[in-house]
Amino acid sequence: MTPTIKVENLRVSIPLAAGVLHAVRGISFEVAKGETLCLVGESGCGKSLTSLALMDLLPSRAKREADRIELDGADLLKLGERDMAKVRGSTMAMIFQEPMTSLNPAYTIGNQLEEGIRLHKGVSASEARERAVYLLEKVGITGASSRLGQYPHQLSGGLRQRVMIAMALMCGPDLLICDEPTTALDVTIQAQILHLLKDLQREFDMAVILITHDLGIVARVADRVAVMYAGEIIESGDVDEIFSRPTHPYTQGLMNCIPVPGKTAYGERLGTIPGIVPSMIGEMTGCAFANRCAYAEDICLKTLTTRELVPNHAVRCVRAEEVAALNAGLDTATASAGSPA
Amino acid sequence: MSVMNTTVPSAEQILGPTPGQILRRKVFGHRGIVIGGGIFLFIVLMALLAPWLAPYDPYHQDLVARLAPPVWHEKGTWDHILGTDQVGRDYLSRLIYGARISLLIGIMAALISGIIGTVMGVAAGYFGGKVDLVVTFLITCRLSLPVILVSLAVVAIVGGSLEMVILVLGLLLWDRYAVVMRASTQQIRSLDYVAAAQAAGCSTWYILAREILPNVMNQLIVVATLEFAHAVLLEAALSFLGLGVQPPLPSWGLMISEGRNYILFDPWLIAIPGSALFMMLLAVNLLGDGVRDVTVPENRA
Amino acid sequence: MLVYTAKRILLAILVSLTVSALVFSLLYLSGDPATALAGERASQADIMAIRAAYGFDQPVYVQYFKWLAGAVQGEFGESVYFRLPVIDLILERLPVTMTLGVCAMIFALALSIPLGVLAAMYPNSLIDRAALLLAVVGQAMPSFWFALMLIVLFAYWVPILPASGSDSWQHFVLPTIVLGYYATPAFMRLTRTGLLDVLSSDYVRTARAKGLRPAKVLFKHALRNAIIPVVSLAAVQFGFMLTGSIIIETVFALHGAGFLAWESISRSDFPTVQAVLLLFSWFYIILTFLADLLNAWLNPRIRVA
Ligand SMILES: Nc1ncnc2c1ncn2[C@@H]1O[C@H](COP(=O)(O)OP(=O)(O)OP(=O)(O)O)[C@@H](O)[C@H]1O
Ligand code: SF4
Numbered sequence: 001m002t003p004t005i006k007v008e009n010l011r012v013s014i015p016l017a018a019g020v021l022h023a024v025r026g027i028s029f030e031v032a033k034g035e036t037l038c039l040v041g042e043s044g045c046g047k048s049l050t051s052l053a054l055m056d057l058l059p060s061r062a063k064r065e066a067d068r069i070e071l072d073g074a075d076l077l078k079l080g081e082r083d084m085a086k087v088r089g090s091t092m093a094m095i096f097q098e099p100m101t102s103l104n105p106a107y108t109i110g111n112q113l114e115e116g117i118r119l120h121k122g123v124s125a126s127e128a129r130e131r132a133v134y135l136l137e138k139v140g141i142t143g144a145s146s147r148l149g150q151y152p153h154q155l156s157g158g159l160r161q162r163v164m165i166a167m168a169l170m171c172g173p174d175l176l177i178c179d180e181p182t183t184a185l186d187v188t189i190q191a192q193i194l195h196l197l198k199d200l201q202r203e204f205d206m207a208v209i210l211i212t213h214d215l216g217i218v219a220r221v222a223d224r225v226a227v228m229y230a231g232e233i234i235e236s237g238d239v240d241e242i243f244s245r246p247t248h249p250y251t252q253g254l255m256n257c258i259p260v261p262g263k264t265a266y267g268e269r270l271g272t273i274p275g276i277v278p279s280m281i282g283e284m285t286g287c288a289f290a291n292r293c294a295y296a297e298d299i300c301l302k303t304l305t306t307r308e309l310v311p312n313h314a315v316r317c318v319r320a321e322e323v324a325a326l327n328a329g330l331d332t333a334t335a336s337a338g339s340p341a
Numbered sequence: 342m343s344v345m346n347t348t349v350p351s352a353e354q355i356l357g358p359t360p361g362q363i364l365r366r367k368v369f370g371h372r373g374i375v376i377g378g379g380i381f382l383f384i385v386l387m388a389l390l391a392p393w394l395a396p397y398d399p400y401h402q403d404l405v406a407r408l409a410p411p412v413w414h415e416k417g418t419w420d421h422i423l424g425t426d427q428v429g430r431d432y433l434s435r436l437i438y439g440a441r442i443s444l445l446i447g448i449m450a451a452l453i454s455g456i457i458g459t460v461m462g463v464a465a466g467y468f469g470g471k472v473d474l475v476v477t478f479l480i481t482c483r484l485s486l487p488v489i490l491v492s493l494a495v496v497a498i499v500g501g502s503l504e505m506v507i508l509v510l511g512l513l514l515w516d517r518y519a520v521v522m523r524a525s526t527q528q529i530r531s532l533d534y535v536a537a538a539q540a541a542g543c544s545t546w547y548i549l550a551r552e553i554l555p556n557v558m559n560q561l562i563v564v565a566t567l568e569f570a571h572a573v574l575l576e577a578a579l580s581f582l583g584l585g586v587q588p589p590l591p592s593w594g595l596m597i598s599e600g601r602n603y604i605l606f607d608p609w610l611i612a613i614p615g616s617a618l619f620m621m622l623l624a625v626n627l628l629g630d631g632v633r634d635v636t637v638p639e640n641r642a
Numbered sequence: 643m644l645v646y647t648a649k650r651i652l653l654a655i656l657v658s659l660t661v662s663a664l665v666f667s668l669l670y671l672s673g674d675p676a677t678a679l680a681g682e683r684a685s686q687a688d689i690m691a692i693r694a695a696y697g698f699d700q701p702v703y704v705q706y707f708k709w710l711a712g713a714v715q716g717e718f719g720e721s722v723y724f725r726l727p728v729i730d731l732i733l734e735r736l737p738v739t740m741t742l743g744v745c746a747m748i749f750a751l752a753l754s755i756p757l758g759v760l761a762a763m764y765p766n767s768l769i770d771r772a773a774l775l776l777a778v779v780g781q782a783m784p785s786f787w788f789a790l791m792l793i794v795l796f797a798y799w800v801p802i803l804p805a806s807g808s809d810s811w812q813h814f815v816l817p818t819i820v821l822g823y824y825a826t827p828a829f830m831r832l833t834r835t836g837l838l839d840v841l842s843s844d845y846v847r848t849a850r851a852k853g854l855r856p857a858k859v860l861f862k863h864a865l866r867n868a869i870i871p872v873v874s875l876a877a878v879q880f881g882f883m884l885t886g887s888i889i890i891e892t893v894f895a896l897h898g899a900g901f902l903a904w905e906s907i908s909r910s911d912f913p914t915v916q917a918v919l920l921l922f923s924w925f926y927i928i929l930t931f932l933a934d935l936l937n938a939w940l941n942p943r944i945r946v947a
């Protein structure tokens with residue numbers, strides 16, 4: 001079966017006064033129908049730019065390059081702006097990080113919900129309205145039809161994010177990209193929204209890319225995980241595999257209190273690792289994590305590749321086997337790459 | 342576990358260029374700052390060195406040589422490079438001395454209004470509440486009074502002179518300072534480190550001087566350049582209308598006003614001082630815009 | 643919206659009163675207004691007569707309230723120079739100034755908004771640079787000098803337009819250009835930055851993520867929000883333009899209220915000066931008040947409280 005979305009060697013660069021910022025440095029992944037891929041990594045590692053690159057919505061000065069971006073087998077790189085606009089919002093939809101500012105303050109909820117489907121599917125005003133009411137109810141908004149006439153400022157953050165979800169689903173997309181959809185909300189609402197997303201995914205059988213900081217979310221929602229660091233995916237694989245055998249020293253650092261799928265509480269934060277992320281300005285050879293890695297050696301500064309250790313578990317670390325071996329002896333729960341003894 | 346004996350990347354590799362380096366690169370790479378700064382520096386030097394640069398006494402009248410055209414004119418001579426005015430005063434010398442008047446008025450007015458406006462704006466932003474209410478009200482009142490009309494009226498009543506123009510403009514042009522300083526003080530005030538300083542028991546004066554002022558400095562400089570230009574422009578306009586600096590002072594606005602009667606046959610009499618005024622305003626505006634460009638953090642927008 | 647309007651009216655009234663007091667007290671800057679009015683060659687008896695005629699012998703606050711009460715009813719006394727009721731003078735001159743102001747406003751908006759929009763849509767393009775250049779030059783160009791240069795150009799060198807007077811529509815062309823151009827940079831910059839801001843906003847990204855056409859994103863989602871600050875500025879600028887008309891009308895000998903202001907200032911015609919000053923200020927206060935109301939109405943956050 002062809003995956004819903006397939007990305008190969010995606011790169012995003014932004015020219016700045018200080019030099020060219022290579023914010024995303026050649027990442028590849030794919031997501032199948034009905035599958036959830038979680039993209040995790042600390043702030044600034046390039047998660048949002050990756051998702052915007054898929055939608056072709058990068059800030060104008062940012063440059064996107066890739067060997068391949070395919071949606072349902074169709075090459076998105078070949079599409080012009082007009083054809084890309086037809087894809088956006090219909091087969092591929094996105095929910096953003098900031099529910100408070102993602103809705104236009106000047107128009108009603110109904111207006112903003114309906115305009116997309118009216119454009120893409122050419123439905124009548126009343127059909128669009130019906131669909132809007134249906135989806136608002138689906139995302140758990142009561143009194144849906146009366147909400148249509150309200151303005152964004154009259155809704156709370158949680159409600160707005162529900163509206164955003166409903167808006168993304170209006171045309172029944174095959175791929176849903178959620179960029180930290182719950183970061184701005186409080187914990188109880190976060191849980192509700194995530195359950196909602198999970199349910200909707202099952203119901204509509206979509207491919208979902210979920211971007212998050214929150215390992216608790218990953219543990220509960222993901223089928224597969226990709227860990228990003230400084231614009232690269234440094235480890236990826238099935239969620240159980242990654243959680244039970246994190247191999248990259250950075251992933252290990254993130255998980256120094258290892259959450260267990262299904263058990264870790266929501267809101268659990270990534271572990272902290274001493275040191276600072278390298279500047280992503282200019283070219284970089286070797287391992288991006290080297291300056292913070294306790295296992296770093298000269299060899300790490302040479303060119304390195306992403307390798308599959310076992311099927312469905314890829315790591316970008318030259319010393320992955322040694323690291324794994326060193327760790328095997330230790331109690332995994334206390335292993336911490338970031339704080340060498 | 343292995344030890345960190347590997348080639349550790351230098352700070353340069355990790356952090357990229359320092360903020361100072363970036364700033365320097367930006368300043369000298371910014372065309373507006375280089376051009377504006379260049380012209381402005383030129384004018385300042387011209388004003389400072391006026392006694393040595395000016396070929397003639399700017400007040401010396403030579404009725405025989407009156408209305409001599411500038412050198413590029415077919416009848417022009419090198420005796421008076423920019424020609425002479427209606428009473429035979431050397432135009433270049435008057436132009437050079439005129440730079441002093443414009444600079445003096447611009448700087449003094451920007452300074453006086455800057456002090457008034459900054460005090461008001463910072464107080465409003467920092468103390469909030471009633472102080473803020475009063476200051477906002479004063480700003481609204483000030484904005485409702487048309488500057489030109491008020492200064493014209495005041496000068497007409499009290500009498501025109503260099504000092505009077507400076508004083509009137511200084512007392513009128515503080516509104517933008519107050520608006521901008523109020524907003525940025527409010528913003529900085531809400532930041533954590535000011536709250537921390539307050540919690541640590543630092544005095545209000547200490548916080549204002551050490552935490553607030555340094556952080557509003559960039560904005561202050563930008564507004565100061567704007568108001569400098571504003572004051573220079575207003576002085577020229579007032580003098581042009583005959584209610585600013587009084588003759589025989591070589592104010593550029595006054596020169597335009599005096600040349601007005603000869604507009605038909607000797608248009609350079611207004612073209613020359615006008616161009617000087619234009620260049621000065623252009624330079625200051627470019628500088629101000631540049632400072633703003635360079636000091637805003639490169640954000641995600 | 644009602645509460646907001648009520649508050650805003652109260653503020654406008656307070657500001658009007660304060661401003662009127664300031665305008666009134668201007669007269670006292672010179673010390674004795676009667677001496678100033680009478681002129682340099684007046685005898686002691688003349689001064690006494692003027693003092694009694696204008697009520698300068700009464701306490702200042704009584705004079706102020708009398709003057710204010712008159713002003714509210716449009717009664718500003720008699721012009722010292724023209725020997726006519728000030729209000730008649732002003733009403734006679736006002737249409738010229740208003741025509742000039744409206745024309746200049748239309749000229750400025752028609753020039754600056756399209757340019758600002760284009761500049762924001764194609765940042766750093768040729769058109770953006772051209773617009774920026776126009777703005778930078780416009781900001782640095784003293785309007786009276788610009789006016790004189792235009793006169794040299796279009797009234798003498800290529801004589802197609804009249805240099806002064808206010809008899810036909812041709813007389814308004816050059817003043818309109820000068821006065822309008824003066825307001826253009828501010829509008830253009832505000833349109834450009836406002837639109838750039840909005841174009842990089844989250845909700846425009848949402849609109850684009852919905853797959854809307856660029857034109858729809860621009861006109862429906864972006865411009866509507868970007869134009870709100872321009873509305874306020876337009877009101878403020880219109881006020882500034884009326885003041886700017888003092889200079890423009892003087893240069894072009896256009897007999898409007900601005901010209902009247904200059905005439906009366908240079909002739910020490912204080913009742914007229916005060917009246918013009920007060921009316922210009924009040925006009926500005928009303929304009930900003932209306933602009934705020936319009937703003938509130940355009941912004942659902944205030945309208946639908
Ligand atoms: N418009 C932009 N201009 C300049 N730099 C940008 C821009 N957008 C993003 N960046 C930079 O690119 C890098 C990646 O940004 P991105 O927004 O993808 O991070 P992120 O992983 O989504 O972080 P967060 O978790 O905070 O959302 C960061 O270093 C950021 O500073
Ligand atoms: S490649 Fe070397 S520096 Fe990088 S993570 Fe692996 S061991 Fe650490």
Ligand SMILES: [Mg+2]
Pocket residue numbers: 047048049097179180
């Ligand atoms: Mg992000």
